[in-house]
Amino acid sequence: MKSLSIVLPLVVTAVLPVSSIADESKQTKIERAMSAAPSSISENATIIDTDGTLLKQGTNDWTCLPDTMPGDKAPLCNDETWMKMMQAIGSKSDFVADRIGISYMLQGEPKGSGVSNATPHHANHKHAEDYVETGPHLMIIVPKNLLQGIPTDPNSGGPYVMWGDTPYAHIMLPVSLKGKQVVTNK
Numbered sequence: 732m733k734s735l736s737i738v739l740p741l742v743v744t745a746v747l748p749v750s751s752i753a754d755e756s757k758q759t760k761i762e763r764a765m766s767a768a769p770s771s772i773s774e775n776a777t778i779i780d781t782d783g784t785l786l787k788q789g790t791n792d793w794t795c796l797p798d799t800m801p802g803d804k805a806p807l808c809n810d811e812t813w814m815k816m817m818q819a820i821g822s823k824s825d826f827v828a829d830r831i832g833i834s835y836m837l838q839g840e841p842k843g844s845g846v847s848n849a850t851p852h853h854a855n856h857k858h859a860e861d862y863v864e865t866g867p868h869l870m871i872i873v874p875k876n877l878l879q880g881i882p883t884d885p886n887s888g889g890p891y892v893m894w895g896d897t898p899y900a901h902i903m904l905p906v907s908l909k910g911k912q913v914v915t916n917k
């Protein structure tokens with residue numbers, strides 16, 4: 732009978748729905764979302780989940796999310812222009828920048844949570860030839876003609892253009908004070 736006590740816990744674990752293990756508390760999500768930007772912004776920001784669920788109503792024009800893509804644990808705080816672009820990305824609809832948009836990602840992204848630098852709609856970001864993790868950064872949307880002269884190569888060592896040939900082009904601006912933060916497959 733000794734072996735049964737070893738087998739049983741394994742079975743119990745296996746039949747539990749995955750969500751009961753993976754689900755994070757609302758507070759955990761709010762705290763991660765707020766960690767993306769200075770408190771002068773995040774304290775009064777509206778916090779929403781990536782599926783649009785309101786986690787905390789704010790009083791300024793900023794919106795913070797605990798994840799950039801569902802479950803990637805890469806928090807960000809967006810102004811209104813960035814929120815519009817994120818919605819366009821989600822619905823694969825057109826977006827034309829007529830003003831500057833600013834997003835803070837001061838925590839960067841966890842290892843393995845980077846993206847293809849060519850498109851937000853890559854079928855398998857992790858294995859993209861142009862995979863990139865940036866570390867702590869800002870993301871700046873500008874009208875597309877103003878992107879001229881900014882490198883498209885993440886390894887250039889400074890700001891670079893992400894998703895440049897799509898409607899979702901923006902400048903990635905690494906802000907870490909120390910070390911090489913950008914990681915690519917090249």
Ligand SMILES: [Cu+2]
Pocket residue numbers: 836868869870
């Ligand atoms: Cu980012």
